[in-house]
Amino acid sequence: MILSYVFTALIILLSLLVQGHTSFDVIRIAGVKPDLVFIAVVYLSYSFGSFYGEVTAFAGGLLHDAVSNSPLGLLTFPKVVIAFAVGMFGRSVLRSNIITISLLLFVVSILKGFITLFLCYVFREASAASVLDIILPEAFYNALLAPPLFFIFDRIFARELEREGY
């Protein structure tokens, strides 16, 4: 189990590094990058339940907030909410195949986007243009990247998944 925590921490840190460092700017398409931390959080909720996902979302979200220019908690809250929702269904309800995973990521990315937009509206400044500029492209990008990433995560957490009975 300890190994899973270590892997989780490493995945979150690596995702933040890839998202933030200029060396990985090639992943930016039309000015939008995928939210790798969010994909990891969804995977962990999907595989190990709400609690594991929420804790990861909280820790990962705070780290994300710390390195971003966002007000503390603005990027954490949507991740925690989505982690809770995905964990409610999880792997036992949603079958693990490419279409399901892509659709799941697309829908939850849209949800996350609208929660963030609402928080931006309340605490800072929001524009409806963000739906087309950020929310939709990011949702497509996340949905596209999710199947290969889920495949890699399945290999990393193979022993833990086996213990869970998947």
Add this chain to the structure above:
Amino acid sequence: MSLAVQSSTFTLTVEGIISALVMPFQKAYDGIQGGVSRLWAGFTELTQVREELQRTRMKLQKYESMTGEMSEIRRENDRLRRILGMKERVEFDVVPASIISKDPDNWFRTIIINKGSNDGIRENMPVIAYQGGQKAIVGKVIEVRGGISRVAPIVSSEIRIGVKLQESRFPGLLSGFAGGSNLCKMDYINRAAYVRFGDTVITSGQGGIFPPGLVVGTVIKSYPLESSAYQRAIVKPLVDYDLVEDVFVIKKDVEKDLLELFSEGEKGKEE
């Protein structure tokens, strides 16, 4: 076949004798032929040379008139500067820096550079980059640590810059257009201003942070705001947030009086 007469001092051959006899004639022929060629070329090239001379004279006249015009413009410029009491442009010290990270989220726009307080960088210092041989504005420093600083780019919605249209000189206030957009909006432009596509937007120097005259970008669209006395222009920054790699931080102290005045104004609006 050769016939040779040999004595104790030299050898006389038939070829040697013939060549000694023919050589002066060969030289003479060569000289005459060269002379005729040069003479002929002189006749044929004369027309070309005359034409070339004509063209060169015309070019010279053109450049002489241009020099006259330029010196006239320079004198006029000096005179206008004196009349308007304009200050000579002050060149500031700059610190070159590389971008080591950009905001990991799509909703916010910040840049992390590899220079901080150890290099003399302080908050609110303007950041520029060279794009196509032009100095263009990138943003301003909003947070400083020992070896790194955080820069808010002009596409960020939290930045406000006093700008003006270079051609018509109408002022406005520039800020980021929307969360994930790489465009800016220029507000509070007088409705009387004729804003055209491609108009250059420069810093006005108001606000106390950015020096005047720095290029910001070009206008790509403008429209009047409903129920407002102003119009808005959408500005495409010269420096692309996604592509910028190296920047320069201008070591310029903030004009505190102006900054405090603006801060009080902002507070007043919020209340």
